[in-house]
Amino acid sequence: MAMRISVQPGVQSGTNNVARSGxxxxxxxxxxxxxxxxxxxxxxxxxxWQLWS
Structure with missing residues (x-):
C-alpha cells in the first residue's frame, strides 16, 4: 500500500518565512x-594618533 503525504501551501511557506527571518x-x-x-x-x-602627535 502506497502512502501519499501532501503538505498544504500555507504550512510550507510559513516554515520558509521562519528560515528567512532567521x-x-x-x-x-x-x-x-x-x-x-x-x-x-x-x-x-x-x-x-592623538598620543603620538
Missing part, C-alpha cells in the same frame, strides 16, 4: 559585530 537576523547580527569592531579599531587608531 537568516536575516543572523546577517544583521554579523553586520553589527563587524560595525562594532570597525568602530573600535577606528577609536584605537585615533587614540594612538
Amino acid at each position: 537568516m536575516s537576523l543572523r546577517r544583521k547580527a554579523w553586520l553589527a559585530v563587524f560595525a562594532a569592531s570597525g568602530l573600535f579599531w577606528i577609536a584605537v587608531a585615533l587614540l594612538v
